[in-house]
Structures are given as structure tokens and as C-alpha cells.
Amino acid sequence: MRTIASGGFARFAWAAVAYNLVVVLWGALVRATGSGAGCGGHWPLCNGEWTPHSPAIATLIEFTHRAMSGLALAIATGACIFYAASAAMKARREARNTALAVWLLVLAQIVVGALNIALLAPVWMQIVHLLVADLLWIALVLLALRTAAERTEGSSYVELV
Numbered sequence: 826m827r828t829i830a831s832g833g834f835a836r837f838a839w840a841a842v843a844y845n846l847v848v849v850l851w852g853a854l855v856r857a858t859g860s861g862a863g864c865g866g867h868w869p870l871c872n873g874e875w876t877p878h879s880p881a882i883a884t885l886i887e888f889t890h891r892a893m894s895g896l897a898l899a900i901a902t903g904a905c906i907f908y909a910a911s912a913a914m915k916a917r918r919e920a921r922n923t924a925l926a927v928w929l930l931v932l933a934q935i936v937v938g939a940l941n942i943a944l945l946a947p948v949w950m951q952i953v954h955l956l957v958a959d960l961l962w963i964a965l966v967l968l969a970l971r972t973a974a975e976r977t978e979g980s981s982y983v984e985l986v
Contacts, residue, residue: 834907837904837907838969838972839973841900841904841927841965845897845962845965848890848893851890855886855887856951858883860884860887861942861946862883863884864877864884864887864942866942866945867942868938868939868942868943871887876888891938894934894935897931898928898932902928904928905928908921909921919971923967924968927965927968930961930964934954934957934958937950937954
């Protein structure tokens, strides 16, 4: 039986997948335009400021990516809180653990991004940044699929494919 909580959260989970795709694409824009140093060597500040004043285009591109990543953390935190607080979802250990994995991977991605800046973006760190992004993407899709499967009692993951 479909519940309002699981139906609403399934939509939220798929929206998180879509939003994180935008974050990844914006990260590609940062890389393609060479804007990775747009905020200088400062993190979490941007050129020594919380919000850049009269920024160059490279600064705007990099600052926007950082802000988008912060919102991704807020979205992942919301998913974890929902699963922790929802009585209907407490028994859903797989989905709850996947939500926690998403949250931890977003945190890891932010830390790896900060290290990327601090180390002046060596190739190996860029690869780690992409690897964590891939793992995050997989976890988000898994969370959305698991949540969608919970919408109907007795549904299986196979039915979703």
C-alpha cells in the first residue's frame, strides 16, 4: 500500500538525483573553463571572503559550484533526517542505510574538493574527486530506486526496471 510519506520521499529522492546531476555538470564546467582556482587557495572562503564582491567570471563559476555542493549536503541531511524520524521508514534498513551513505559521500566529496584546492588540483586528486562523485551518484540512484520500491507493498526492484 502506498503511503504519502514514501511517495513524497520517492519524488524527493529522484529530485536529489537530478539536482546532483546538475552539480556534476557544473563541476565539469569548472574543469572545462579552468575556474577551479577561481576562489584562490581559500576554502571554505572564496578569495578570503564568504561571498565574493565584484568577482571575475572564474570566481563566479567556482563559487556557484561550492554553493551547489553545500545545498547537496543540505538535501542529503534532509534525507537522513526523514529516514531517522519517519516511523514508516524505520523498518526499511536498506533505504535508511543508503540515505546515510549518501550523506557520508556528500561529506567526503566536500572534503575531497577542499583537499583538491589545498593541493592545487593534482591529477590523482582530481581522479579521487571523480570517483567519489561516481559513488555518490550510484548511492543516490539506489536510494531513489529503493524508496520507489517501498511505495507499493510487496513490490520488487525488478518491477522498476
